[in-house]
Amino acid sequence: MSRRLLSSLAVALLLPATALAEYEARAVIKALDRAVLSGELAARVERLPVRAGEAFAKGDPLVELDCALYKAQAEKVSAEVRAAKIKRDNARELRSFNSIGEVDVALAQSEYAQSLAELNIARLNTQRCTIKAPWDGRVVGVRVNAHENIRQQQELIEIVGDRQLEAEIVVPAGWLSWLETGQSLQLQVDGHDEAAVAQVSAIIPAIDAVSQTVLLRASLSQDTQLIPGMSATAVFNAPNAQ
Template sequence: MRQQLNLGLFLALLASGASAQAEYQARAVIKSLDRAVLSGELAARVQRIPYLPGDAFEKGAALVELDCALYDAQAEKVAAEVRAARIKSENARELDALNSIGGLDVALAQSEYSQALAELKIARLNTERCVIKAPWRGRVVGLRVNAHENIRQQQELIEVVGDQNLEAEVVVPAAWLSWLAVGQPISLQVDNLPEPESAEVRAIIPAIDAVSQTVLLRAKLPENTQLIPGMSATAVFSEPAPAAE
């Protein structure tokens, strides 16, 4: 009889401990702070798309290459105009030194040279925009265009997501605000993964949902994490310390 009572007491304590532990668990989702749909700034034909959905790329990699033969030719034309304007400006200064022309002619020649330089800068910017480069390291989520298609300005081309700057979004009861704090450690048990991932509270959103009485917090993940955006997890918080008497 005593053994049965001891066993019952042990099971009750175990259930109580499990209930207390579950009380400080909340669901979380992994998100990337680096996610974007990149658009083309020029009207041109898509020449090549080296990366397909799911492919990994490094920062600065060429994600979409446009056929920019026209823009290259325009840049060469403007460069020739710059050389001509520079020669004209230098000649005007030499003639001015000989008092052969007036100051107005010199100023106009210098202005034409400055204008040509500005046009060359614009032309070179257009040629640089012929290649859409990766703003950070990550993976391709999806393509909005195919190779050999003609695109218009500001047309969406490719969606990418970074795999380094990750965080977890956790929805917790508003009652936890009495002991939650920025910098507090969290253990993330990611679904279908054997080992938990460490994290810490980065920010607590200062707004409580009026219906569910919950609040959203953001948790910082380590840079070398193997998690990917979209994963679900259970966030386990340390039991708050009892208030001092």
């Protein structure tokens, strides 16, 4: 067999692989919901109901702080509200008998309104003593220990939602001639036999000037078993792939 014939056969065998590779790109699985929750109060950590890797539901307590001081403050302000209300009602009654003027009634009403505002603040602080989950998910890491004293805005726990996932895919800018939102694709996750079906949800309107690539976001179904951080190969069926 001549060298020219062998060369032609080699090129023919390589062409299908090259054509398929033109419509494959690397992807990373990410979660739409991910956050690091901080403490809004300076207090002592009383209890950590969940640990790293554990699951939780929306509304479950994630961090519980010692709230004795803030509850006592709320009770104190509540008593002040009751006293201010009595004073206001008494001022109104005295005004009906022309025993005091309108200014005295207005001052009593203002004192009562101020006490109510302080009570709302005190109750809000007691609610902040328990940090609850904003959505279903899992704990990525806990950055504090029980019985430690924390400061305001200190990072306490990192969580991630495992229900709403998406894939970020970097593709050549030349693919924009046939890519569009709503287009279906398959994600072959590294180390997994089964491919996940995804759909292009957004095309970032900016091309990297150096690599001439563009970023895509693809939505996944909620019943997927994928985990944020997984890498995958995205396979597109372009209109001109035939």
